[in-house]
Amino acid sequence: MTSLSKNARIGGLLYIIGSLFGIVRLLYIPSALFVHGNAAATASNIVAHEMLFRFGIVTYLIGSTLWIFVTLALYRLFKDVDHMLAVLTVILGSLMVVPLFFVNTVNDAATLLFARGTDFVSVFDKPQREALVLLFLNLHNQLDLANGIFWGLWLFPLGLLVYKSRFLPRILGVLLVIACFGYLAFSFTAFLFPAYQGAVGKITSVTNLAEVAFMLWLAILGAKAPRLTPAEVR
Numbered sequence: 474m475t476s477l478s479k480n481a482r483i484g485g486l487l488y489i490i491g492s493l494f495g496i497v498r499l500l501y502i503p504s505a506l507f508v509h510g511n512a513a514a515t516a517s518n519i520v521a522h523e524m525l526f527r528f529g530i531v532t533y534l535i536g537s538t539l540w541i542f543v544t545l546a547l548y549r550l551f552k553d554v555d556h557m558l559a560v561l562t563v564i565l566g567s568l569m570v571v572p573l574f575f576v577n578t579v580n581d582a583a584t585l586l587f588a589r590g591t592d593f594v595s596v597f598d599k600p601q602r603e604a605l606v607l608l609f610l611n612l613h614n615q616l617d618l619a620n621g622i623f624w625g626l627w628l629f630p631l632g633l634l635v636y637k638s639r640f641l642p643r644i645l646g647v648l649l650v651i652a653c654f655g656y657l658a659f660s661f662t663a664f665l666f667p668a669y670q671g672a673v674g675k676i677t678s679v680t681n682l683a684e685v686a687f688m689l690w691l692a693i694l695g696a697k698a699p700r701l702t703p704a705e706v707r
Contacts, residue, residue, distance in 0.1 A: 477550075477640060478695030484546035485691025491543050492688065494536030498581075499617070502529035507610065512603035519588040519606065530581045537574035541567045544627075550696070551634040558630040558637075566627035573620045580613035618663045625656025628684070635687070640696040648683035655680035 506522055508514040519526050544567040552559045587594055587605040594602060628649045636646030655677035662673045 475698060477698055480546065480550045481641075481691045481696035482693075484543065484550050485688050485693070485695075487539060487543045487546050488684075488688035489692055491536050491539035492684075494532045494539060497532040498529040498536075499533075502526065512600075512607045515610070516588045516603040516606040519585065523585070523589070526581070526585060530578055530585075533574065533578060533581070537571050540571055540574075543567070547631065547634075551631075551638060554634050554638045558634050561630040562627055562634065565623055565630065569623045570620055570627070573616060573623075577613055577616045577620075580609045580616065584609040584613070618660050621656050621660040625653045625660065628653035628656070638696075640698055641690065645683070645687050645690060648680075649687060652677075652680045652683040 502525070506515065506518040506526060508518065544563045547566075548559045548563050551562070584606050586592070587597070587602045587609065590597075590599065590602050597605070632646045632649030632653065634646070635641050635649060636643050638646075659670070659673050659677045663670045
């Protein structure tokens with residue numbers, strides 16, 4: 474195995490692991506515990522499955538931390554392709570994203586505090602605490618949507634790097650750039666035209682598959698050094 478292929482596989486494996494940790498809080502926990510528009514049922518579910526909710530917080534933190542190493546691994550893979558684009562990928566993909574992930578766990582901590590209704594929050598009556606549970610869950614979601622702008626933007630330099638690399642299929646680079654605009658469209662739609670968020674989300678769920686294809690290609694197939702042309706050999 475060449476060092477290029479090894480670096481690609483490491484980057485792909487970290488990408489997969491980090492994504493799996495992120496999915497727990499972003500997708501599984503909401504589907505398992507949250508009842509749309511029902512504050513009482515949502516608060517009750519969180520209390521009844523407190524350990525699962527706490528597990529979601531931990532996986533959110535672990536996934537966020539891993540994302541630093543994902544971008545560094547990709548930097549190592551692509552730095553000789555275009556150094557400035559590789560640096561930009563690290564900045565947009567981790568330096569901007571990870572701090573917001575960590576800050577967002579505060580909203581989950583507040584959610585759990587009001588759901589349990591212990592300590593000083595007991596001064597609020599039960600309906601008020603349940604309403605505050607939905608408030609903090611909504612704030613968590615809004616910050617994720619804002620962070621989605623960076624989730625999209627980092628794919629643009631990454632897609633260009635893949636396209637220019639010659640050791641990965643160019644189509645992957647094109648699809649990553651398309652996914653960039655998909656994330657941006659979803660985030661801005663959620664803030665500007667929330668009634669259409671679901672419709673746009675169905676479209677972007679397809680464009681987001683570019684990341685899945687990219688991480689699997691890296692982890693399974695790695696990367697192959699391009700063949701030199703006669704002119705390059707000279």
